[in-house]
Amino acid sequence: MAVQDYIRQRFFPHMWCPGCGHGIVLNSLLRAVEQLELDKNDIVMTSGIGCSARISGYVDFHSLHTIHGRALAFATGVKLSKPELTLLVPMGDGDALAIGGNHFIHAARRNIDMTAIVMNNRIYGMTGGQFSPLSGCGIKATTAPYTTIDNDFNVVDLAAAAGATFVARSTVYHAKESTELLKKAIQHKGFSVVEILSQCPTHFGRKNKGGDAAAMMENYKNITAPVGSKTLEENPELLGRGIFVQKERPEYCQEYDKIIEVAMKGASK
Incomplete structure (x- = not known):
């Protein structure tokens, strides 16, 4: 299938502001899906509320445009009922780590x-x-008209x-890199997180x-460096890009199936 086969063309042009990076994220994601064939x-995308959440309206997948901060909760329900499906959960700052923060850490803990x-x-x-x-x-x-005093979360940490069990970071400036990271995240068996800096x-x-x-995207080039690079080693104040975590751990749905099997054996006695 070609990239255009994965989008709902009747909903274009999109509603994002001129210069918004989210369209580049959509492009990188579609190319990852296309290259994985x-x-x-077999794909379900769930999203919450916000600029980022509009992405679910543009993809020709099964999609759920849900409530603020609960995209991962809806995705968990879908995955438990249909574990064979591929779940994609795009989120913005709030969906992921403000109102959605509790769902985020527990989805990671469960390794769904x-x-x-x-x-x-x-x-x-x-x-x-x-x-x-x-x-x-x-x-x-x-x-915060006089500037913020709140520290930010480091999404990777x-x-x-x-x-x-899979954690990566890229930027919209590095669109091809984002595609490669998304491909690896989708193929990984477990909870994968890909942070993409988007202007x-x-x-x-x-x-x-x-x-x-354009200037904001250029800035992403200047403030980041690949993980393991000499540039990052010599300039630790830069943000790392690439894969930070990639490990195997029992996946939640598979473990849940084992519990069901034990329960069914007990019920048959």
């Missing part, structure tokens, strides 16, 4: 087989530019500490003098 009837895509633009874009758990200190937002020129860029979309 996945049957779109799905791919969580954290589209990190460091702002609540859809509701007017409020600061988020990923904004960090010294950031201007509508709810949080996911790894909570038990995710919001409308709210974050304007308030924080980040320049236009």
